[in-house]
Amino acid sequence: EFDDLAMAGAERSLLFGRLAAGRGRLALAREEFEIAARFGQRESQVTVALRAAAGLGGLQLLEGDIAGAAGTVGPALATARQADAWARTAELLPVAVEALLATGGRAEAGEVTEEATESLTDRGAPAVTASLHLARGLLLDADGDPEAAEAFTRARDHWQDIGRPYEAARADERIAAALAASDRARAAERMAAAERVYLELGATTDTARCRKLRRDLDLGGIGSPGRRGYGKRLSPRERQVAELLAQGTGNQDIAQALFLSPRTVEHHVASVLAKLGTGRAGTAQALARADAEDAAGEGGG
Template sequence: TAAAGSLLRELLAEADLTPERRGRAARAHSGLAANAAYDAPSTEVLADIIADPRLPIADRGEVRLTLGLRVAVQGGDRDGFALIEQAADELIAERPARAARALVALAMNERDGEGAAAWERMAKAAAALENEPDEEVAAAHRATRLTFQAREGDPGLWPELDRLPRDASSPELVRQTTRALFNVGDIAMETGHDQRAGRLLTESRALARQAAVSYLECYSRIALLRLDGLAGRWQGLEERFEALGTEYPDVAMARVERAMLFGRMAASRGRLAVARAEFESAARYGERESQVTTAIRAAAGLGAVELVERGAEAAAVVLGPAVAILRQAGAWARGGELLPIGVEVARGTGDEGAARHLTEEAAEALDGVDAPAAHAGLHQARGVLLEGTDPGGAIESFRRARDAWRDIGRPYEVAKSEERLARVLADRDPQTAAERLAAAEATYNTLGAASDAARCQHVRRDLGLGRMASPGRRGYGEALSPRERQVAELVGQGVSNQDIAQVLFLSPRTVEHHVASVLRKLGVGRKDVAEALAESES
């Protein structure tokens, strides 16, 4: 599209070009750009085109609509909605169906209080389509309506997806079907329908490739990688995200999902400085984006890091605005990550009333809503709320959270619920508590979450639950022991001895001993540990 744009610039520079030909050429390029993956040069071409005062108003509206969609949706910058709103004004007199398309796009913005006007804009778009029926714009309207149903956790959504046209002769109808499948699949992942999400995203990727809609193919690939992360398939995931980011360097979604994943994995491994930087990067994107979920997820991750490093008061500064966004947008079906950490931080600041209110508010909002992850998060939040006052209620809540996460298929969340359950069970049933803690630790070790696994060992010692069953201590000779391997992996990731001590709940002197042993056994210096570990595993 950038090459075509250069040719278009030359064509539009011709002084004797008729308005009709000028508009037709601009619309043709706009159609090309609409389906292409986001890149800065093509976006600059569109901006240059609408700056041409000789372009007919309605044609300028067409190009401005495409530019706005690229900026707001693919570029992840809600400033693009100002362009879309202006395009609607330019289109309404001559092309009401295209104005309806702009109104449908505007309805997708749920920030700055705009979500309250979404259904009103959809109604105005439907009215415009009555004046000028258009099958393709009607398909966009339907795709957006399905997106809203998914956001709200509407149980009636699923049968409607089966009726979407997969083999229509119109490329735009197929594109809108692909968009609907992607949007619903992506939101299904947010709400905890992970198996359905996988099927929908796989289908949207295949349809996008078939219809040559490269940006939707890219989006589907990104979402499927995220789904792998949620399912605990962490091996090689960082490299796959890096490769996708190289392939699509200007696509904002690739950058933000990479940051979220890297932040999550870094936190689980005790690399809190790295996790903080990644979540802060995602949060900056969330401030610009038109959807609220990125801001909510980034705040949940960053708030957890703040809680560990700086305490509840610092975490509350991060989480307060995110909870406000959650409430304003009514995004309770997508708030499963935020609820538990929100309640924990409120309790940590001594505000039991706020913790209770958030839990009760979420429970009321989620009544009858089809959002397994939000309900699992609510169970976890209730467990946190009840830990100090009603151990029996906390135990039941953590069990429900664990079972819900297990049904969804997210082992990391299962392990976190198991760990919290073990803490509450320790006084009542030490044997079961030890079993639950061992299960959590085993999952963390499988995932490579060294810091989480070490915390389980620390909790076991603090609660007097005894050691995990093992065949007995043995010597490892010149091979790395399990603890030395944990230390070696952190050294290979560039973690300092002081931070390793914090991550693994060890004394600095013990860490120094382990590092010296690792370097001796591997026969390398500190900067070469990662390479030596990789060679030993190949």
């Protein structure tokens, strides 16, 4: 409503960027974060610049562009350091530590975490405190320290205490991965908890990543009834693909969002369009009609 106001425009882009990233619209997420970054360059406050860098860096990590992520978070860390703005790095800090660790910067990742810890001593900043626990967990995990799971658990508990279920679910994922080799029952429990939250929030990309990690770690399912035929109805995977198609998402973005190969996506897209009896441009309308028909059928039953 007030898109001529810089503050409103920046918040809009950060919000839409995070929503788009969670829902698998990666190209749109990048566009929104880049808009936010341009707002951040013009503002005297550093918060927008730090959050935009966190968003872009997180996307680059998701896409496997480790060097790009490190290049994005580096200047943002310098800004946080210069302005002593560590209290505003709740979104940036875990992304920065992960990017630094991935590029072999273990020492720098540790220095950043310690500097933030010292700056925040005796300061009430609950969100970044949760992020610090997550950052410490990442460092411990990189060192093979079994205490990583407990650091991730403290992060999860802090996020839950301040009403941030999405971040709490991300921490649960970390707990599961850290425990997979030593406590498979608890690891499976935490992974299932994360997946349920992602499903409730409609976080398509996070759900897909969580399921892939669960398969990679051989942690089992979350109580689904098992594989079955769907006939002319969309399978759960086809439903995810259809929803992304309905938003105008291209095959490459769908592949990245759902952690699938391009060939697999092509197969799913062809199946979705055939079942819905439409082309790409009509996917949203056809999906809405299919949902209405399903709802009517259930009501009649």
